[in-house]
Amino acid sequence: PTGAFGNCCGGYLARRMGLPIAKIIAATNMNDIVTRTLQSGDLSYGPNVATHSPAMDIQFAYNLERVLWFASGGDGATV
Numbered sequence: 663p664t665g666a667f668g669n670c671c672g673g674y675l676a677r678r679m680g681l682p683i684a685k686i687i688a689a690t691n692m693n694d695i696v697t698r699t700l701q702s703g704d705l706s707y708g709p710n711v712a713t714h715s716p717a718m719d720i721q722f723a724y725n726l727e728r729v730l731w732f733a734s735g736g737d738g739a740t741v
Contacts, residue, residue, distance in 0.1 A: 664688040664696055665718040671725035678732065691715055695723045699730075 664670055670688050677683040690697050692711040698704045707721045727741060734740040 665720045667696055667723040667725035671729050674729050691718050693719050695721050
């Protein structure tokens with residue numbers, strides 16, 4: 663499960679450093695900032711819905727911005 667996308671960010675950076683990671687899988691709930699951003703580029707805040715997984719109940723996945731920055735080659739304008 664991902665809330666702030668920290669585990670995925672760590673896995674992404676480990677893969678960039680050479681660890682043989684084939685794919686990174688993230689699970690989300692109704693608080694879908696990660697899914698929405700990766701599918702449509704929409705990084706806007708949505709309503710914060712309380713669920714049974716409170717660690718995932720966020721609308722600001724700050725580690726997602728880090729991954730996007732690294733994936734863009736450090737191009738802040740693109741992110």
